[in-house]
Amino acid sequence: MSTAATADASSSGDTTEGSVRLLTLQSEDGEVFEVKETIATQSVTIKGMVDDDCATSTIPVCNVTGRTLAMVIEWWNKHEIGAVSNEKELKEWESQFDTIDDKSDRDDVYDLLMAANYLNIPTLLDCCTSAVAEAIKGKSTDEMREFFDIKSDFDEKEEDALRKENQWAFEN
């Protein structure tokens, strides 16, 4: 590993800090982040690139903005394998996803979800998916259409019949 790191260090965009190798990630909107390899490999996609020796230059992270990528990196830092993380602090940080009724919160979680999916980060994907599920489980059908930006394609008659069939699910 150490020899590989030294050899790779000569190529552009790749630096080492002590014995820890740094990877350079570039967001869709051009922001550049240097991240420890040990942390970034929480992404299965990036881990694959590292394993295949394809992570020697700047890694473009398409479809993810700098703002979202910064959030992803914050997640990685909090969930670093082997890091002594304070359970309580971690829970507190995760709890920001508990309430995503606010539109901007929702958009943040959406962006994180897309990033977690693109970079294949199972723990983050799991956390965001659960957060959305928790936020929507009590919603009405109209609220759901608004939340997911869906237009109903039922005509009135069809919807009435379907509601009747599932009547119990509309009761408290």
Added chain:
Amino acid sequence: MSILYSELIVDILLRLPVKSLCRFRCVSKSWLVLINNPRFVKMHLAQTRRRRLVVSAWSLYSVDIETIFSNDDNIAAVEIDFPRSKLNHEIDSLLCIGSCNGLLCVLTEPNDLVVYNPCTNECKQIPDFRSRILYEPPSLHGFGYAESIDDYKFVKIEHPGKFVDVYSLRKDSWTSIQNNIHFVDKCYMLGIPLNGAIHWMVNKLEDSSVIAALIWWRRSSKPYLLLIFC
């Protein structure tokens, strides 16, 4: 705002309780198709962590299994709100005679049989059952899931076992097959559904020896009856 990929929407919906899903069938046609899709239903079932025990004593009661294991004194049995009004006959009492993958096979006395999903409150009456009384003569019966053909089956073998009657939920009809192994008349027994087969322990008619009988389905709806001598 990003528009979520459909695979992510599926992931989110898989985490919702059944009640929310039933309500969200009305969101749009594509959601209706998705939520009713048998593959989605199976995936949802597979990741359900909440396990419940159903107790039947005149009515049906549901007990959260975790509360039993936790040695908690507050084990609560909640009466299940069985949709009596959906069936067009009077019901004296309810007896659960089998369950599989969250579906219950319920005898609604006097002598009707329904397949009931307590999560969605959906109920399906098994036809032509009135004439097929369970206790007289004694019979083997069981409710199980035939995974190979993705169908739920109710099986009834009346003493002495000349015929095996099988109801298919998918086809909503009965078939009857002949059987040469006969059982003693004291066999009134619920079969145990496991690994796509229904199992019983019975005494053979000729010599009263104990055998295990199991019925299962390969890739066709024709059932196989297998006897294992103990």
